[in-house]
Amino acid sequence: MSPTTYDLSVVVPTRHEATNIDECHRRVAAALGDDVTWELLFVDDSDDETPQVIEALCRRDSRVKLCHRSGESRTGGLGGAVTRGFALSTGDAVVVMDADLQHPPAVVPELHAALLEGADVAVASRYVGDGSTAGLDGRYRQGVSRLSKTLARRLLPRIRHTTDPLSGFFAVRRGVIAGASLRPDGYKILMEILARGSWDSLVDVPYTFSDRHSGDSKSDVREGLRFVRHTFALRRRSRGRSGDAAxxxxxxxxxxxxxxxxxxxxxxxxxxxxxxxxxxxxxxxxxxxxxxxxxxxxxxxxxxxxxxxxxxxxxxxxxxxxxxxxxxxxxxxxxxxxxxxxxxxxxxxxxxxxxxxxxxxxxxxxxxxxxxxxxxxxxxxxxxxxxxxxxxxxxxxxxxxxxxxxxxxxxxIPWAVEAPAKAPVRAASPRMRVLFVGQLRSYKGLHVLIDAVAQLPEIDLTIVGDGPLRDELSTRIRSHGAANITMAGRLSDDELWQSYGNHDVITLPSLTRAEAYGMVLAEGMAAGCVPIASDLPGVAEVASPTGVVVEPGSVDSLRDSLAELQHDRGKLDRLSRASVERARSLTVDGMASSYEAVFSDGVRTRSQERGRLAVPERWSGPQEVVHALENALPDAKVSVALVTRTSRQSSIRVWCGGEQIATSDYDAARYAFDLSEPEVVASAGGLDAGAKILLDEQGATSAIFIPMRKNRGTVSVIGVSSSDDARRLGDADLDRAMAVLRGLPKERFAA
CATH class of the missing domain: 3.40.50.2000 (Glycogen Phosphorylase B;)
Structure with a gap:
């Protein structure tokens, strides 16, 4: 019996893809096999025989589903088809891909595995690792793709976490899209999800954008213009205009x-x-x-x-x-x-x-x-x-x-180091192995390191990294005839950690104060390498407790320190154990916790400054005003709102009842700026929605508003509200509130 829910749903939007359907199904089935339960859901907008082909496939494989959209139901283009697929799918995870096989089904298990390992979103990227845009035929399409990617990354900050925000091939956990207000228009549904969905972690999975299996691309100039309009619309919505949650x-x-x-x-x-x-x-x-x-x-x-x-x-x-x-x-x-x-x-x-x-x-x-x-x-x-x-x-x-x-x-706050869960295997060697990791730039002091190690044939040096000095350094090594020095180029993260594990010493011979810490030192220490680094501010603090510091730019100092460790293996082993222990204290959570405390203090200070802007000068802050007015008007709720507004956005902060509410709403901002003098407002049917936001009281039926400290673009408003029809606020309550605030010139309460 087929399960009603699945581990994985594969959503495939289609339009006139009849010749690709069977091959797409065959490759998806081959890639997923029986390792997970899965469904293949086609959301079809075709006017040709494509839906009939899919229906025939449904009869052969119960895991295949069809939703055919016709006429007016084809809203939102491809993105609308995908959101319809989200609504109909039942998998804990959802993969989105095209039917033309430019998105290779063999990558689907890799995307799903990334979610199982903890990611919220996994994006198949053409621009990371071994990824490729080979299937973008011609320079024109490749140029348009690069331009579109640049535009999107600059306008939408949240999409910058992936190298391929325009990818139509990705996987998401169900929770990312559950409850998200997705309003796609056209091809680029991933941008909508990244900007509006609920996610914390994202990983890129490399893939090669292949040639179409058959048929023609649906991309044209009209779709390009649609993309530009949608990107700007998404940017406006992402800024937190009217309606954002408080x-x-x-x-x-x-x-x-x-x-x-x-x-x-x-x-x-x-x-x-x-x-x-x-x-x-x-x-x-x-x-x-x-x-x-x-x-x-x-x-x-x-x-x-x-x-x-x-x-x-x-x-x-x-x-x-x-x-x-x-x-x-x-x-x-x-x-x-x-x-x-x-x-x-x-x-x-x-x-x-x-x-x-x-x-x-x-x-x-x-x-x-x-x-x-x-x-x-x-x-x-x-x-x-x-x-x-x-x-x-x-x-x-x-x-x-x-x-x-x-x-x-x-x-x-020292920088953290994050070693892999499984420690690299360290192989014993009679020769001391020295490692450099970094960009090949002049301030890194690599010419000093090469000159020093060239005089120590019993020591092996590996240089990991790339940069503008690569050719110059290779020539320098050849001129020394230094067969004990290897330039390894760039390594993947796994290869780099294994390289740390294969070496005894991590060195950073930098020459200038442009080097202030040395992350590679801490990483090497975590793998058991002993740090040897230049005596520079910051760098020396990382290296000196469990390693050696040397004079910047001195070949002799660096050579002698390396030679000493080579001849004293007991000291090398002791420093190695101490380096591992010290690196364990440099955790990501510890660093984040320390930054969190600093951020919170800064936000608290800024909040107090905003609060002082929101109230008359004789008051220390909003909470003092709220407390005083609530004592004078015990049956009412009191709030203080600070509102800023430009032609593009608004910002509202409301203090009440020991809380602070931060939101954005143009209607509420307009209401605040339209107030010209203290007034009493009452309505049996309830107050204006914007007024309720300023009061933080959705059930308010009567209220007092006192505008204060109004200038270009900023206004603060004291609000007193009641939700009880039997307790209507009136002019007497306004007089009592003004009496509490007395001591200021009368005109201070006007615009």
Whole structure:
């Protein structure tokens, strides 16, 4: 007997795909076999013989289902067909794919496995690992695909977690789409799900976009225009306009924060910074926070060797429009033309709209032959850092270096290291094996490392990574005749961890303060490698407790330290065990917990500042006003609302009953700005919906509104409400409320 529910539902939207149906079914069945229970659901919008072909297949295989949409029921195009498939499917997980076999069914089990391993969304990506766009015929379609991807990533922050947001081949857990307000229009249903669905973790699974099995592509210029319109519409909805759910907060900061991380590098870029912000994002999400990442890659930029300039300032209006939707911005710097620009321009925003800003300082800027200009920039960056609500560094050396003059503490939060669950197998060797991992750039000091190891033929060195100096370093190795030095290029994560396990020493011979921590040192330590690193601020704190620090740029110092460990294997073993133990303390959850505390303090401070903006100057904050008025009007509910509004969005914060509510609603904002003087409002049928939001009282039948501190774009409103028809608020209650607020000039209560 066939089960009524399945482990997996495969939803396939079709239109005029009669010649592909049987082969699609054959390959899906071959890929899934009997390992899981599954159903194959075709949602068909065809006018040809396609539905008849599927009906014949249904009679042969009870796992195949058909929903044929005709006439007016074909709403939303392909995306509408997929959402209809979601509603009809019964699987715990749902895979979406095309019938033309450009989405290879052999990848379906990999997508399902990613969900079983903990991901909420698994995207088949053409742009990660061994993925390929081979099936996009011609430069025109490939160019359109790249342009569309860039547009979508810049307009919709939440989709940046995948390298292929336009993929039509993906898998989701049922909970991701349950209750989501999906309004797709056209082909790109994944964007809708990522922007509107409920998910925390996403993984990309590489695949090759194959040639069509048969038939013609349905993509045309009309679909392209439809995509652009839908992307902008989705961006407007994602900003939190009218109707967004309110977040209810106990105290001064919410339990679930909305966080924006603004950084120089983020995945899929491979670097220490990219890896750390990815771990921070994941750790915060696991603690219940919503976290987006924006990086230098999201803006036009000019890069020449170590000089990297961004057009971020020209995109500030777009960035500023989104900032009020976040509780906190975690700015990572210095990132010239981004971090200092952000800290300057955020001062132009209304104070009521600004999120809390937590600045994470990674290192000083240090570019060879530009030392003077770097010094000027570093002094500017330090001064601007003090304008943030909080400053975080990864070492005590930078804590003292960037110490604040306003008395606020600079928090030290070391970066985490995340070793694989299964430790790499360490093979014994009579020769000491040394490992370098990183970008092949001038400040990494690789010429010093090569010169040192070339004098130690009994030591083996492996260089992992790539970069602009690859050819130059290869030539240097050949000139030394150093057969004990190997350049391995880039490695996958699994290969890298095995490489850590195959070596005895991890080294970081960097030359400048552009290196401030050394994530690779901590990773190597977790696998049992002994760290040897340059004596630089931050870096030395990672290496010195269980390793060796050497003079930056000194071949002799590095060579002698390596030789000493080679000849004293007892010391090498002791340091290896100590390195493993120390790395175990650097957990992702510990790092996320520390950042969470800093973020909450910053949000609390910002909330208190907003509260002071919302009430007359003689009052300390909204809760004092609420308490005083509730004592004077014991049968009524009191609220204080702070409302900001622009032509594009609104932001509303309401304080009442020990809680704070954050929401966005244009009707409520319009109601607040239309108030010109204190007034009493009563209606037997209930008040206006916008008025109820300002009062945080859905059952209110009478109310008093007192507008205060109104200026361009911002207004605060004191509200007193009653839901009891027998207790109608009137002019006497207004007089009593005004008496409580007395001490201010009368005109202070008017617009």
């Amino acid at each position: 977040r209810r907060v106990r105290g001064e900061s919410p339990d679930g924060l909305r966080v924006l991380i603004l950084t120089s590098e983020a995945p899929p870029v491979v670097s220490g910074i990219a890896k750390t912000v990815e771990m921070l994002q994941r750790g915060l999400r696991e603690r219940g926070h919503e976290v987006d990442i924006t990086s230098r890659q999201d803006f036009p930029r000019l890069m020449r060797r170590e000089i990297r300039l961004s057009a971020f300032a020209f995109f500030w209006p777009r960035v500023a429009r989104d900032l009020p939707t976040y509780d906190v911005v975690n700015l990572h710097g210095p990132v010239p033309t981004i971090s200092e620009t952000f800290l300057l321009l955020i001062r132009t925003m209304r104070r009521a709209e600004r999120p809390a800003v937590v600045y994470t300082h990674h290192s000083d800027l240090a570019i060879p032959r530009l030392e003077r200009w770097c010094g000027i920039y570093n002094r500017l960056a330090k001064a601007l850092a003090h304008s943030a609500d909080a400053v975080v560094v990864s070492s005590s050396a930078y804590q003292s270096k960037i110490g604040r003059t306003d008395g606020k503490a600079v928090e030290v």
